[in-house]
Amino acid sequence: MITGECFCGSIRYQVEGALRDARSCHCSRCRKAFSAQASAYALVEASEFRWLQGVELLTTYATQPGFGLQFCSRCGSTLCGIHNGVVHGITLGCLNEDPQIEIGYHIYVGSKAAWEVLPAGVITYAEGRPSTQ
Ligand SMILES: [Zn+2]
Numbered sequence: 456m457i458t459g460e461c462f463c464g465s466i467r468y469q470v471e472g473a474l475r476d477a478r479s480c481h482c483s484r485c486r487k488a489f490s491a492q493a494s495a496y497a498l499v500e501a502s503e504f505r506w507l508q509g510v511e512l513l514t515t516y517a518t519q520p521g522f523g524l525q526f527c528s529r530c531g532s533t534l535c536g537i538h539n540g541v542v543h544g545i546t547l548g549c550l551n552e553d554p555q556i557e558i559g560y561h562i563y564v565g566s567k568a569a570w571e572v573l574p575a576g577v578i579t580y581a582e583g584r585p586s587t588q
C-alpha cells in the first residue's frame with residue numbers, strides 16, 4: 456500500500472497495487488504542468504486507486520480531449536492524470552513512500568530546457584518512446 460498527498464496535505468490518496476511504466480517527459484507542456492524540468496509519472500490501475508480525503512478540493516485541467524490533470528486548488532500540487540474522468544496515473548512527486556519502482560526512461564529530451572542537466576546513464580529518447588510491439 457502506498458499513499459500520496461499534495462503539498463498542503465488537504466488531499467490524500469492510496470494505491471493498493473504496483474505502479475507501472477514510470478517515466479519522465481521533458482517536453483515544454485510537461486515542464487509547465489509539473490513546474491519542473493520534467494514530469495515524473497507512473498500508471499496505476501484505476502481499481503487500485505482511492506482518494507482518502509480532500510476530493511472536493513480537486514480541480515481538473517483538461518489537457519486534450521479525454522485527458523486531464525488534477526491538482527489541489529489550495530496548494531497547486533499536481534496529483535494525477537485522468538482519462539475519460541478516471542485516474543490512470545499519478546505524479547511521483549506527491550508519493551509519501553518508496554513506490555518500489557524507478558523512472559525507466561526519459562522522453563522528449565530533444566526539447567528539454569536549456570538549463571537542465573540530465574543525469575548520466577539514463578535511458579533517453581529525443582521524442583516519444585518507440586513502440587516495442
Ligand atoms: Zn494541497
Ligand SMILES: [Zn+2]
Pocket residue numbers: 480481482483484485486494563
Ligand atoms: Zn511531456
